[in-house]
Amino acid sequence: MRLAFSLLASILLSVSAFADTLISNVTAITMKGDEVIEGAYVYIRGDRIEYIGNGRYDPKDASNLEIIDGTGKFLIPGLAEMHGHLPQGAANSQQAKDTLFLYLAGGVTTVRGMLGNPVQFEMRQMIKEGVLDGPTLYLAAPSLNGSTVSSPEQGAQLVERYKNEGWDLLKIHPGLTLKEYDSIAKKAHEVGIGFGGHVPADVGLIHALNKGQASIDHMDGFIQLAGGSDERLSDEQIRHVVEQYNNAFKSWIVPTQPLFNILIGGGDVIRLNRRFENKYVSPETRGNWHNRIKAINRRANSYIKDNRNRMLAELYKSGANIVLGSDAPQLYSVPGFSIWREIEALIKAGVTPEDMLVIGTRNAGDYFKGKDRFGTIQAGMRADLLLLDANPLENSKNLFKQAGVMAAGRWYSRADIDAKLADIAARNK
Ligand SMILES: [Zn+2]
Numbered sequence: 095m096r097l098a099f100s101l102l103a104s105i106l107l108s109v110s111a112f113a114d115t116l117i118s119n120v121t122a123i124t125m126k127g128d129e130v131i132e133g134a135y136v137y138i139r140g141d142r143i144e145y146i147g148n149g150r151y152d153p154k155d156a157s158n159l160e161i162i163d164g165t166g167k168f169l170i171p172g173l174a175e176m177h178g179h180l181p182q183g184a185a186n187s188q189q190a191k192d193t194l195f196l197y198l199a200g201g202v203t204t205v206r207g208m209l210g211n212p213v214q215f216e217m218r219q220m221i222k223e224g225v226l227d228g229p230t231l232y233l234a235a236p237s238l239n240g241s242t243v244s245s246p247e248q249g250a251q252l253v254e255r256y257k258n259e260g261w262d263l264l265k266i267h268p269g270l271t272l273k274e275y276d277s278i279a280k281k282a283h284e285v286g287i288g289f290g291g292h293v294p295a296d297v298g299l300i301h302a303l304n305k306g307q308a309s310i311d312h313m314d315g316f317i318q319l320a321g322g323s324d325e326r327l328s329d330e331q332i333r334h335v336v337e338q339y340n341n342a343f344k345s346w347i348v349p350t351q352p353l354f355n356i357l358i359g360g361g362d363v364i365r366l367n368r369r370f371e372n373k374y375v376s377p378e379t380r381g382n383w384h385n386r387i388k389a390i391n392r393r394a395n396s397y398i399k400d401n402r403n404r405m406l407a408e409l410y411k412s413g414a415n416i417v418l419g420s421d422a423p424q425l426y427s428v429p430g431f432s433i434w435r436e437i438e439a440l441i442k443a444g445v446t447p448e449d450m451l452v453i454g455t456r457n458a459g460d461y462f463k464g465k466d467r468f469g470t471i472q473a474g475m476r477a478d479l480l481l482l483d484a485n486p487l488e489n490s491k492n493l494f495k496q497a498g499v500m501a502a503g504r505w506y507s508r509a510d511i512d513a514k515l516a517d518i519a520a521r522n523k
Pocket residue numbers: 177179208421
């Protein structure tokens with residue numbers, strides 16, 4: 095018995111033990127204020143940053159050390175996908191493995207999963223133990239909506255149950271009545287669990303903000319309050335909504351702008367089909383996307399995207415709390431790479447390179463500050479890092495020039511990532 099136990103322990107140990115890493119002579123954009131350290135040395139032990147500074151670092155015991163030459167490169171915290179969807183099937187299925195790896199391949203080291211399935215607890219644990227390659231996961235519970243919630247009392251019971259089961263937050267979907275929503279919000283505050291997602295039509299944006307909804311995803315609540323999608327919104331209508339948001343509880347906004355732009359506003363079929371990342375999803379998925387976008391195009395009006403883009407620009411200008419989120423893997427949103435599309439949408443909305451880094455990294459760490467420490471490059475932080483070939487403070491698109499990704503201390507070089515991406519593309523030919 096003892097032998098069997100120690101054998102098991104040593105197998106587990108060999109899975110979870112990995113080399114310490116030293117990234118040398120890199121330009122570190124630490125996101126601690128606007129600090130930039132040139133010639134920085136960053137030492138990573140286990141899943142933590144142990145040291146960062148611009149002197150050489152000599153750790154006490156470093157027999158198992160991997161050194162990464164950062165000369166000429168830029169180091170930032172990893173990106174966060176704050177509205178992602180995680181596989182619902184078996185934790186170690188090929189599809190789950192591919193989806194989780196795609197997030198890493200896009201530079202995403204944290205995912206807030208927005209539709210809970212108990213299998214995701216297992217997935218999260220397997221990533222932690224190094225059995226699966228993937229980002230750190232925070233999990234929203236199964237959806238609270240018009241069909242899963244039948245009364246204010248039953249809604250409150252679900253909140254208690256999900257809190258006890260260990261979910262990180264509650265997912266709000268359309269269809270809840272005002273009374274159900276209020277009961278859920280009250281219980282959520284009582285037991286200490288955040289709630290975020292959609293704004294149910296019966297509730298409305300301002301009420302949701304005043305009830306302390308932690309995140310407003312997709313911006314539909316903003317558009318609805320401004321006057322809807324049937325006609326062009328005036329600048330005055332948009333400004334008025336932004337003002338109300340700023341005077342209420344400044345909840346986190348997760349725009350998921352490219353997805354909703356095409357989901358409601360349609361898109362150029364040829365350009366969408368040409369996106370390089372499409373090759374990482376199955377031919378069936380690609381076919382479904384093609385058919386769906388053609389159907390959407392038949393009923394979309396030309397004002398929808400313009401309204402949404404102007405709303406996002408105005409929110410940004412006003413100093414709104416924004417995080418990155420893309421709602422992968424929905425319509426033309428390939429996990430990991432759909433965050434690049436979101437970054438492009440934010441560039442269009444006028445977001446500066448400095449603010450893009452704040453939105454993409456540190457803000458997610460702020461959002462999850464009760465759970466762990468990440469989102470900046472400082473000693474003690476979770477070692478989620480992105481090594482870039484070009485300076486992201488000069489151009490946000492340099493975020494796409496990735497030389498390697500570190501997720502909770504595990505290093506994936508460009509060559510590792512390219513080899514795995516080629517495998518995923520081959521499986522989806
Ligand atoms: Zn979603």
